[in-house]
Amino acid sequence: MTSWEPTEAGAESGRLAQDEERELIEIELLLEGMHRLYGYDFRNYALPSLRRRIWHYAHAEGAKTISALQERVLHNRSAFERFVQNLSIPVTEMFRDPSLFRTFREQIIPVLRTYPYIRIWHAGCSTGEEVYSMAIMLHEEGLYDKARIYATDMNDRSLQQAKEGVYGIEKMKLYTTNYLEAGGTKAFSEYYTAKYNSVIFHPYLRKNIIFAEHNLATDRSFNEFNVIFCRNVMIYFNDELRNQVHGLFHESLSHFGVLVLGSKESIHFTEFSDAYEPLDRTEKIYRKIK
Ligand SMILES: C[S@@+](CC[C@H](N)C(=O)[O-])C[C@H]1O[C@@H](n2cnc3c(N)ncnc32)[C@H](O)[C@@H]1O
Structure with missing residues (x-):
């Protein structure tokens, strides 16, 4: 050398x-x-x-x-x-990770059935597919009428599409497969009307959904919820922001409230890991215990 x-x-x-x-x-x-x-x-x-x-x-x-x-x-x-x-990054799907929705239907819905009313928050709902999946599931389980679903995102354009409930027809093949794997019992096409290259989901599914702009990094808690879905959002945050947002969710969940995270996310290694117990470790479903 x-x-x-x-x-x-x-x-x-x-x-x-x-x-x-x-x-x-x-x-x-x-x-x-x-x-x-x-x-x-x-x-x-x-x-x-x-x-x-x-x-x-x-x-x-x-x-x-x-x-x-x-x-x-x-x-x-x-x-x-x-x-x-x-x-x-508004990537999403209906009944994304079908086994999660199946587990939610089998394990969480029976508990929600015992409540007089149900409040659910989808934080980072993107273009709304996750929210319509929840609405369909609650409708099939006879719980939709006593539910309020809050669907929030920082992206106003995505929210606009979520409000309209219009999606490309080419996505319906995957969404139908997901729906059936998630325990859906009907013909998925019952939930939408097709027109040219798009489908529009039926307005009765939107009846109890409140769409609103909310930024998890800067906005506060605005209600108390029985369930919070925040999937594939905090994966883009650093530890500090993740802890801050977990603080917001902890404050916003009722006692025994359920928190659902994305498949690559976890409550472990956050400041709130002791405040929850896992209801299903694989599906990332947690219950607030303190
Ligand atoms: C990958 S999508 C996840 C959509 C859906 N939850 C799912 O799992 O299919 C991430 C969403 O988080 C939203 N998001 C990112 N940062 C946010 C923030 N600070 N506050 C609210 N939403 C945020 C994005 O706008 C995007 O719609």
Whole structure:
């Protein structure tokens, strides 16, 4: 090995470290600016996925650096709004993870049946598929009329679609399979009307659903619930924000209230792990016990 090799490698790694540091500073400034100017707080989102989304949007906007993107986002409201859409990641399905919905139907519905009324919060409901899945399940179990479902998201465009209940017809094959695997007992097509390339879910399913904008990072508790679904949302948060949001859910759940998380999420390793007992570890269903 010649003597200059380690020096070159050292210089290269120094440059890389400086690039990373510069990028981190740019990300922090961008998020700080968005929070102060528009009130949207992404400062405690998990860095790896946030970084990917930022670069994805920067490339889409033709911005060569994050600083250039910041200039655009802070000076142009519609560029900011497009950026929020880009950060929102609204991927969802009806009866997503069918075994969870089957377990909920078999184990939680019998408990809810004993309540005089039921309040359910879907936090981070995206375009509403999860909420309609719940409405269908409650309807089939004869519980819909005594239920109120609160469906919230920070993304107003997704909420608009959720309110309309209109989805692409090509998705119905997967949704029908999920519905049947989740313990559905009817023909899934009974719940919607098809028109051209879309379907619209029947308005009676929306009757007891309240759609509202709510940002888990900045907004407060607004009611007390028997059940909270927050699936595939906190996966994008860092530990600090995850703990903060668990605080919000803990405050918002009644005693013995049920918390349902996404398949890759868990209450363990949060500050609230002792406040819940698992009702089904695999399906990530927890009950508040203190
Ligand atoms: C991947 S989707 C999950 C949808 C649905 N819960 C599911 O599991 O299929 C994540 C949703 O979380 C929402 N979200 C992200 N950060 C949020 C926040 N701070 N407050 C409210 N919603 C948020 C996004 O807008 C997006 O609609």
